[in-house]
Every structure is written in structure tokens, then in C-alpha cells.
Amino acid sequence: MFGNNQQVTGMEEIERQLQQKKAGQAATSNLSAMEFWLITDAGYQPLGFVLGNSVMSMGVTGGIATAFKGLQRGELTQLTQLMYAARELSLQRMKAEADELGADAVVNVQIEIIHRSEEIMEVIATGTAVKRVGEPSARAVTLQVK
Numbered sequence: 001m002f003g004n005n006q007q008v009t010g011m012e013e014i015e016r017q018l019q020q021k022k023a024g025q026a027a028t029s030n031l032s033a034m035e036f037w038l039i040t041d042a043g044y045q046p047l048g049f050v051l052g053n054s055v056m057s058m059g060v061t062g063g064i065a066t067a068f069k070g071l072q073r074g075e076l077t078q079l080t081q082l083m084y085a086a087r088e089l090s091l092q093r094m095k096a097e098a099d100e101l102g103a104d105a106v107v108n109v110q111i112e113i114i115h116r117s118e119e120i121m122e123v124i125a126t127g128t129a130v131k132r133v134g135e136p137s138a139r140a141v142t143l144q145v146k
Contacts, residue, residue, distance in 0.1 A: 027046050027047050027048040027049075028048050028049035029046045029048070029049055029128045030049055030108055030110070030126060030127065030128055031046060031107070031108055031128050035107075035108060039107060039128075039130055041136070041137045041139065042136045042137070043132055043133060043134040043135050043136045043137070044104075044105075044107075044130040044131065044132055044133065045130065045131050045132075045133045046128050046129070046130050047098075047101040047102065047103050047128075047129040047130060047131055048101050048128070048129050049126065049127075049128055049129075050094050050095075050097040050098045050101070050103075050106060050126070050127055050128070050129045051093075051094060051097065051124065051125065051126050052089075052090040052091060052092065052093025052094030052095070052096070052097065052124075052125045053090050053093065053122060053123065053124045053125070054086045054089040054090045054093070054122070054123050055086075055116070055120065055121070055122045056082050056085065056086045056120070056121055056122075056123070057119050057120050058078065058079065058082060058118075058119045058120075082121075083113065083121070083123070086113075086121065086122075086123040087111060087113075087123050087125070089123075090111070090123040090124060090125040091109075091111075091125050093125070094106060094109070094125040094126065094127060097129070098127075098129035101129045101131075102131060103129035103130055103131055104130065104131050104132050105129075105130050106127040106128065106129050106130070107127060107128050107130055108127050108128050109125060109126070109127040110125070110126050110127065111123065111124070111125050112124045112126075
């Protein structure tokens with residue numbers, strides 16, 4: 001509940017918090033310390049951790065058709081198309097969160113596919129929204145690879 005006795009849904013609350021975020025406040029990130037240093041050294045500022053997800057269902061008909069196709073060799077085209085659509089939707093939602101923060105880019109993007117059942121899957125895209133705030137450092141960077 002807020003001052004005007006109006007209840008706000010979870011998504012509306014998140015949007016309200018994003019709009020109130022001001023420069024200089026703490027930001028979340030999925031960057032390692034080295035990645036954070038490289039990003040800031042390149043003239044970018046991390047704005048926050050962004051996420052997009054989608055949950056898709058094959059439906060009964062699609063699941064049965066895919067199951068029969070699975071008995072033969074070859075691509076399961078319905079499942080492949082569903083996975084591509086779910087991935088694209090998740091990425092679009094993640095980019096929309098980054099746009100809300102005023103980001104120029106999203107770095108360290110990771111995609112996870114979770115099969116909730118034989119017919120239902122969830123695709124989650126995460127990353128760190130960044131904004132260019134200056135010029136890259138002229139300092140030479142040497143990385144050690146293990």
C-alpha cells in the first residue's frame with residue numbers, strides 16, 4: 001500500500017523503483033571484479049543487473065506431434081522454433097529493462113534454458129546494463145589467461 005491507499009502489483013512496483021533510480025546510487029551486476037574493472041576502464045558505468053524471461057508451452061498437440069517425430073531421426077522443428085521464439089522474447093525483455101535504466105548496451109549476457117516439464121520450458125536472459133560515461137583509458141591492459 002502506498003500513501004494514496006492504492007495497491008500496486010509487483011511489476012508496477014519494479015517499474016516505479018526503476019524510474020526512481022538516480023545516478024550515483026548502487027547498482028547490481030553479474031560482472032566479476034576483473035570484468036567490472038575492464039568495463040569502467042573502457043569508459044562505461046554499470047547501471048544494473050537486467051533480466052528477461054519467457055515460459056513457453058508446446059501444448060498437448062505440439063507435444064504429441066513432437067513425441068512421434070522423436071521416434072524418428074531428424075530435427076524436431078516445432079521444438080526448435082519454440083526455443084528460438086522463447087530466446088528472442090527473453091532477450092527483448094532484458095533489453096527493455098536495460099532501456100528503462102538508460103543503458104547503451106548489455107554486457108555479460110547469459111542465457112539459461114530450464115525444462116519445467118516435457119511440454120513447458122523457461123528461457124532466462126541476464127546481463128549487466130552499462131552506459132558510456134567517458135573515454136576509454138589510454139592505459140595498456142595485459143590479461144593473464146589461466
